[in-house]
Amino acid sequence: MAVRNLSEKIVRACTALSAVALVLMMGATVVDVFMANAFKRPIVGVFDLVETTLVLSVFLGFPATFLAGGHIAVDVIDLVASPRTLARLKTLGKLFSLVFLAFLAWQMVEPAHDAYKFGERKQELGLPLYALWIPMIFGIAVSSLMVIVSLFEKNTPDTEDTK
Numbered sequence: 001m002a003v004r005n006l007s008e009k010i011v012r013a014c015t016a017l018s019a020v021a022l023v024l025m026m027g028a029t030v031v032d033v034f035m036a037n038a039f040k041r042p043i044v045g046v047f048d049l050v051e052t053t054l055v056l057s058v059f060l061g062f063p064a065t066f067l068a069g070g071h072i073a074v075d076v077i078d079l080v081a082s083p084r085t086l087a088r089l090k091t092l093g094k095l096f097s098l099v100f101l102a103f104l105a106w107q108m109v110e111p112a113h114d115a116y117k118f119g120e121r122k123q124e125l126g127l128p129l130y131a132l133w134i135p136m137i138f139g140i141a142v143s144s145l146m147v148i149v150s151l152f153e154k155n156t157p158d159t160e161d162t163k
Contacts, residue, residue, distance in 0.1 A: 003149060003152075004149065004153075007067060007145070007146060007149045008067070010063070010142060010145075011063045011064045011067050011142075011146065014060040014061070014063045014064065014139065014142060015060070015061065015063075015064045017056060017060050018056060018057045018058075018060035018061040018064075019057075021053040021054075021056035021057040021060070022053070022057045024049070024053045025049070025050050025053035025054060025057060028043070028046050028049050028050060028053070029046065029050060031043065031046075032046040044124060045124040045125045047124060048122040048123065048124045048125040048127065049125065051122070052122070052125075052127060052132060055132050055135060055136060056135050058139075059135050059136045059138075059139030059140065060135055060138075060139050061139075062139050062140070062142075062143040063139065063142040063143045063145075063146045065143075066097065066143045066146040066147050066150065067146035067149065067150060069090075069150060077089065091151065094147050094150060094151050095151070097147050098144060098147045098148065098151075101140055101143055101144040101147065102144060104140055105137060105140045105141060105144065108133065108136060108137050108140065109137070111133070112130055112133030112134075112136075112137060113130075115128070115129040115130040115132075115133060116128075116130035116133075
């Protein structure tokens with residue numbers, strides 16, 4: 001239970017940051033469009049800000065999806081398979097998710113290091129690109145942990161919503 005509570009706290013923090021990033025992205029876009037149309041003066045740096053907040057919104061939103069098992073699912077086999085088979089398939093899906101996330105994290109390290117090593121920056125705001133890699137890798141790492149947590153929870157049709 002303690003692991004689940006800690007996981008939920010981490011996910012809530014990630015989700016809150018993701019939501020703040022989403023609100024900033026929407027607000028900046030609305031204000032920029034208004035300024036461009038009303039005064040012919042778009043706000044400099046909004047494109048970079050939207051890109052940055054999009055990264056935060058997406059990658060910090062992943063952990064909640066993985067912990068809740070909130071992925072899109074198509075119930076093709078559910079109609080003919082036994083509950084035990086379905087539980088095994090869900091476990092297999094979680095294991096494949098974990099392998100994919102590990103591969104993704106591994107593939108992110110080199111470009112993140114290159115962005116740091118070469119000092120790449122966003123064009124308008126001057127934000128270092130490696131700063132964007134930090135929440136991406138963090139989100140993938142936390143998502144991996146959430147998959148591991150969900151693997152150790154009971155995985156039966158009684159405990160999971162059938163969609």
